[in-house]
Amino acid sequence: IIDTFYDGVEGKSEIIENMINDNIFGLDVSEFPLYLAEMSLLMRMLPLIITEKYNNVVEKKIKVFKTKDSIAEFIDTALFNTQSDENIDTEKNKGQVSLFKEKLNLGYVSFVRDEDDLKEMKKSLEFQEKIPRRRFDFVIGNPPYVGYNECIRQNVLIFELMKSKVVKLNNIYGVNLHSIPGNPKKYRPNPNLYAFFIAIGIALLKDQGKLCFIIPQTFLINPDYDVLRYHLSKFVSIEKIIIFRSEMFVGRGLKGNKPIITSSLILVIQRKLPVPENQVDVIYYKEPDDDIEICLNNISNNKNISRKKISQRLLSENIGNWNFIKQDEEVINFYRRYGENENISIYYDHHKAEEKFGSRFYFDGGYDIDERTALIEKADKTDYDVLRFPDKGFLIKGNKGYWPNSRNPKEKYFIRLRQANQGHHLLDSKYKVIWPYLRDIRFVFTDKSVIWSRRTTSTYYGIGSENKQELFYLLSLLNSCVTKKIVEMFKLDNESKREIMVSSSLIKKEIRVPKITKKNQHIKDEIIRQTEEFLRLEEVMLNELQKKIQDYIDDLVFALYFDADISNIGIEHAEAIKSQCSKNRFYEIVHS
Ligand SMILES: C[S@@+](CC[C@H](N)C(=O)[O-])C[C@H]1O[C@@H](n2cnc3c(N)ncnc32)[C@H](O)[C@@H]1O
Structure with a gap:
């Protein structure tokens, strides 16, 4: 100002x-x-004030307030967030619902809580007949980042109100922080306190008003914030997202030497419904060591940044994860083109899968067993091998012992299900594709009956089916450079390129499969044939040839995903196929 x-x-x-x-x-x-x-503020105003007849500058206090909790502070106003319903609601509640006056009372007089000023502010937020809505033009914040469970532990007022069911997670000032409409979460999400601040922040804005928050980058990735990504991309105009490298802002503030888990971003939005063609200004700040002031100056002067426009529509079509916005423009184009392929739900949605492939595909994690107590000797022919994931290659070879096939809860080796398991279906499937959650991105195939436990830190996921052919195909799609590139796009800043967390839900949400038509069916068939040959070679250890086939399959997969025009098929045409694929604009991106 x-x-x-x-x-x-x-x-x-x-x-x-x-x-x-x-x-x-x-x-x-x-x-x-x-x-x-x-x-x-006072210090900045001094040069202005000093010229006046002031004898006490402090007399005119600036309106800062101590609160018990900013989120709960406005619950007693008629402050709603939806675009249309507030008049109706105000009328229904006769303007003000003053339920929480008591709770918000600090219990003592604070210098920094002038109740009259506060009342005036709250009044100005109310709907008043004949007076246009008077909310804020700007809401600027560096909200606290406090985890959900920690908020409960600290008895943050809004969490107390949720506990007593006065407020619900699915309506925090009109923002549903629980689930996206029509897609209820089966578990209780754990939004961080900063998510609540975004909700109240938007609610405090007048129409066309702007909000600017600095928040962690978990906002882009965390599955629980799909609700925020949904709300923002649908109901407000996102103006800018400024992304900082992970090292920034370390060593600042009171707890300066405390390592921070994630880097920050600055979000600027306007409270106005987005026009379909709205473009978000995405800025990536490259210099990790710059001081904050220099950094902000540089951003204003377009220095040390890469800048691009991303359509808000692309954001709203991909609310599962927004990490891709950190990529270069051509990589984002690649991602958009990839997105035109088919959803992998044609496999995990049993209805669709049965119709299309005549079989089911179970995507699941491990079971609730203690591998340390596994048997050393196989006792029965129905015993499972305890999974030993191979250090290299694409087949399961050894094991870490044996586990009896016990489905009886009274028995010592009972295979207990975890809440998330889909029965014992994965276990009972004849063929499986298995991959580690955290290690190099490698999917392996097996027809052995294997079992593994679900551990929180390092675990494995699998896709099980009776349909060997389709699993061969999936194996090659998942091991392809295309999939690797997509998965890498979703890694967190602090994950190394080789160690990316590949959960089953990442695969289900982000991975696409090529659309198969009469025109390209033969390529898919060739991939299946070659995958079988490729795995057979692994058993006889012909690594050179295996490498060649892998490369050939990879190009075929690319051709399917990006509709590269290839004429003759067969490994003898591998060179020609490669050269045809490499003419596609995305080939280089996939292989970079
Ligand atoms: C990251 S600091 C930002 C401080 C200051 N606004 C700034 O930008 O320098 C977050 C602030 O939120 C405050 N805070 C924590 N929980 C809060 C709550 N429930 N309601 C309001 N403020 C809260 C903390 O006391 C802390 O000062």
Whole structure:
């Protein structure tokens, strides 16, 4: 405000001063940051004020308030977030629902909680007849990042209100922080406190108002924030996302040497329904060591940044994960083109799979068994091999012992299901594709009956089926460079290229399979044939040839995904196929 309006003329300084005194509000649970904010404002205003007849600058207090919890603070106002229903609601509730006055009372008088000022602010947020909505033009925040369970432990007021069911996670100022409509989560999501701040932040804005928050990058990736990504991409105009490298902002603030788990981003949105062609300005700041002030200056001057436009529609079509926005423009084009392929649900949706392939495909994790107690000797022919994932290659060879096939809860070796398991179906499937959650991205095939336990840190996932042919095909799709590139796009900053967390839900959400038509069916058939040959070679250890086939299959997979025009098929045409594929604009991206 000062920078924009002050021109050194006294008349202006009064206007500015009134603007600041009447219009700026701040909240915190702790007094210290409030004092800092106040001091900082006063110091900036000093050059303006000093020319006036003030004898006590502090008399005119800036409106910062101590609160018990910013989120709960506005529950007693008629503050809603939906685009259309607030008038109706206000009428129904006669303006104000003052249920929580008691709870919000600090229990003592605080310098930084002037109840009259606060009332005035809240009043200004109310719907008042004949007066246009008076909310805030700007909401700026560096919200606290506190985990869900920690908030419960700390008795954060809004969590108390949720516990007593006065407030529900599916309606935090009109934002459903539980689930996307029509797709209820089967588990209780754990949104961080900052998600609640985004909800209240939007609610505090007037129409066309803008919000600017610095938040962690988990916002882009965490499956629980699909609700935020959904809400933002559907109901507000996203203006800017500024992404910082992971090392930034370490060593700052009071707990400066505490390592932070994730890097930050700055989100700028406008409270206005997005137009279909809205483009989001995505800025990536490259220099990890710059001081914050230099960094912000550089961003304004287009220095040390890469900048691109991403259509908000692409964001709303991919609410599962927004990590792809960190990529270069051509990689994003690749991602969009890849997205035109078929959803992998044609395999895991049993209905569709039975119709299309005449079989089912079970995507599942391990079971609730303690591998340390596995048998050393096989006792019965129905015993399972305890999975030993091979260090290299694409077939399961050894094992880590044996596990009896016990389905009787009374027995010692009972194979207990975890909540997420789909019965024992994966276990009972004749063929499987298996991959590690965290290690190099490698999918292996097996027709052995294997079992593994589900551990929280390092575990495995599998796809089980009776349909060997389709599993061969899936094996090659999943091991392809195309899939690797897609999976890499979703890695967190602190994951290395080789160690990416590949959960079953990542595969289900992000992986596509080529659309198969009469025109390309023969390529799929060739992939299946070659995959079988490829695995057979592994058993006889002909590594050179195996490598060649792998490369050939990979090009065929690419041709299917990106509709590369290939004429003759067969390994003898591998060279020609490769050269045809490499003419496609995305070939280089996949192989970079
Ligand atoms: C990351 S700091 C930002 C402080 C200050 N706004 C700034 O930008 O320097 C987050 C602040 O949120 C405050 N806070 C934590 N829980 C809160 C809550 N439930 N309601 C309001 N403020 C809260 C903390 O006291 C802390 O000062």
